[in-house]
Amino acid sequence: MNNSLNDDSWRVGNITLHSRFLLGTAGYPSPQVLHDAIVAARTQVVTVGLKRTLAAAGDNGFIALIRQALHETGARLLPNTAGCRSAREAVQLAQMARELYDTPWIKLEVVGDEHTLQPDPFELLAAATQLVREGFTVFPYCTDDLVLCRRLLDAGCPVLMPWGAPIGSGQGLLNPFALRTLRERLPDATLIIDAGIGTPSHAARAMEMGFDSVLLNSAVAQAREPVAMARAFGFAIEAGRTAWQAGVMAPQDFAVASTPVGGEPVLLGGLPT
Amino acid sequence: MTSTGTITVQLDGQPMPLAAGTTLADLVGQLGHTPQAVSTAVNGLFVARGQRAGCLLQAEDAVLLFQPIVGG
Secondary structure: OOOOOOOOOEEEOOEEEOOOEEEEOOOOOOHHHHHHHHHHHOOOEEEEEEEEHHHHOOOOOHHHHHHHHHHHHOOEEEEEOOOOOOHHHHHHHHHHHHHHHOOOEEEEOOEOOOOOOOEOHHHHHHHHHHHHHOOOEEEEEEOOOHHHHHHHHHOOOOEEEEEOOOOOOOOOOOOHHHHHHHHHHOOOOEEEEEOOOOOHHHHHHHHHOOOOEEEEOHHHHOOOOHHHHHHHHHHHHHHHHHHHHHOOOOOOOOOOOOOOOOOOOOOOOOOOO | OOOOOEEEEEEOOEEEEEEOOOEHHHHHHHOOOOHHHOEEEEOOEEEOHHHHHHOEOOOOOEEEEEEEEEOO
16 A cells, blocks of 8 residues: 555556556447547556357457557456356466466456355455466455455455445445455555446545555446546546545544634634634 | 267357367367467366367367456
8 A cells, every 4th residue: 555645656466557447348338438438547457358259249349449448558457257156167267368368467256146246255265365376466356354355365365356335336335334444454455446336436435545446347338428437537536546645634523613713702702614 | 979970069058069089279260269369168177278289079078168358
């Protein structure tokens, strides 16, 4: 966690990143809109997936334009293991992703509940442990459970990706207490809020709380103007980050006069403002 | 495997007849993919690109091919 106003880069392994906005690529109305959103977001990391060829039926040019955007911006790919329900399945898919995308980075997703798409902590930890041993740089999509997060760090994950809310729900940060606890108890960990972000203010809040970056997809892809929304999220993430660095004031239960008029009222019955 | 020298594998859950002796690399080519365009698994296990030519497919093998898609 870097809190310097002068050097605001962050690192994943030996890779230095400057943008704190990670962007998903699913659900955009067209490849060109996705391309333009990637550029507008000024992201350096975009997520992608894998699908069985018979089920995929072509991708309508999305992957080609993602690669074009990456070529233009220098952004990196972060493949995911979406759809996996077990550690075994996730490990196999991660190996395929490494070969297909030529990157050791993997966003590790192992779902344990179909309704909430909540990660399965046991399978997730098992998969992360094995993948780290195999040389992967594992970005585990996890819950905000402190003990699980510690175990994932112990397993060798260089970053953690706790959820803000269920994937695609747009509900924002549902459990600020747990997220604050994570930040406070894991001060040196790189923490990326992933999933559930619906509005730029959600992202700004995550950054104000001291999270290192934000990954989102649906909030941009489903906007009426995805490119403009990508830009809006970029501003919000920068604003939240700058606020965190500047030091957010502690909330008070009661009013505290801001104008230093002294201990006595200026006029009879006057109130300081 | 049948007596006519053909086998049937399950390609993404669908039966597909192949000549006996077909390798995974052969199958990828027969399906029109360049080797770099897909990743492969047989019976739930990843088979790396460099190992496909040595992967002789057997009757009822479950073969999966994966390609890049958008994702969150």
